[in-house]
Amino acid sequence: MDKKTGNNYIGIAVLGLGVVGSGFVKALLEEQRAVTVPGSPNVHLTHVLVRDVEKKRLVDIDKDLLTNDFSAIVDDSETNVIVEVLGGEEPAATFLEQALSSGKHVVTANKEVVAKHGRKLIEKAQANNVEFRYEASVGAGIPIISALQGSLASDYISGIWAIINGTTNYILTSMASGGLDFDGALSEAQVLGYAEPDPTNDVEGFDARYKLAILASLGFGTYVDPSEIYCEGINSLHARDFKYARELGYAIKLLAIAREEMESIQIRVHPALLREDLLLAKVDGVYNAIQIQGERVGRLLMYGRGAGSEPTTSGLLGDVAEVVRRMASKGEKVAIVSEERQKALKPISDLHTSYYLRISVLDQAGVLAAISQVFAKWDISIGSVIQKESDDISQTAELVVLTHVSKESAVQQAAKEILGLAEVESIGSLIRVESDV
């Protein structure tokens, strides 16, 4: 990394020096070429914001660069670009707003801030004629954001199906292949460093919901508020669901889905059964994949490592390089989201799909008839019923039911009524089947 030489450099400050920040700073210090082009100014690391300046770091860094005072960064006229990898909503959102207001370009990997505050931050960037870039916020190094903003921007995107959380995909893969239950698979993922000590954001689906809000906003050209996205996590899935799903020819994945319909946009995050021959069903471990349906491009799938220091650094460096190029050429910025489609989000209760239900029942005559009657009452047609293991001691059996396409609200009502039947012990799982992928 070059020393400052007059005005011929671009000052970059980094907020955060954890898993991602360390990888990014190391790359920036070692590989100037990663972010510059012939003729562009050199880059210079001006500051790194941390909570604790005394903490031992994963990267060898001049201690004078560390600060816990954001004002020293935002007030520094020699800092032109701020790379934010703090995580969490605050103080990150406030820092980024201040940075943009001060005329600094911003690059972030923080999906929570982009999903919740993206609209305001984009407007702030446009008002101040600076860049706000967030490639690494979805899929780490998978270049899906720039694809949606660039090569795919002229196509008409009508569907997004994505596996965009590495932690949950790792856990689901372990449950499917190792027969582990949820707690066992989570503990294994934590030991290996794939899941955080507090895994709530990942296993409850919140992380995927932020990422889907970002993808849908770009793909459909309309801002999507993450809190309006139906969201269901993976913690109620049972090892037996994976066994039964496999016997029926399905995998179970945490899917983030956004689809345009005539009058509305259907958008949701939940575990789903996927036919085993689909490409998305084969995405295992910590890998991510994003499938887009475009009017002209058709179905397109981007697959890669969606988490980790190096892939995320790749996304961040690409964004910084773009800022450097534009600063060097004094080029015009591209519009980030245009409000071209104003459609209401469709409530989950109006969804039409097939459903998998695992029902624990008393192993006696008439049970199936009682359950069928409830399904018939709610106009739900049954695709198949399989009786799985029976327990001789408790005299119970497990039924696995696959419905034909039915309405979500009807299925939820039917499930409640089935649960009220004297012959029914519990409904272990109710999982949507995603067939139109």
Ligand code: NAP
């Ligand atoms: P991390 O390891 O927890 O690091 C966070 C860093 O931010 C730490 O260095 C911490 O300082 C600093 N920090 C946090 N709050 C601060 C505050 N109020 N003031 C000053 N410094 C503060 O997090 P990470 O895994 O690198 O993730 C960073 C961001 O990247 C998140 O938005 C995450 O969602 C996103 N991301 C992560 C991955 C991944 O694989 N990890 C992939 C894609 C995107 P101290 O070190 O002093 O505590």
Ligand code: HSE
């Ligand atoms: N916790 C996230 C995941 C990190 O597991 O995918 C990358 O955003």
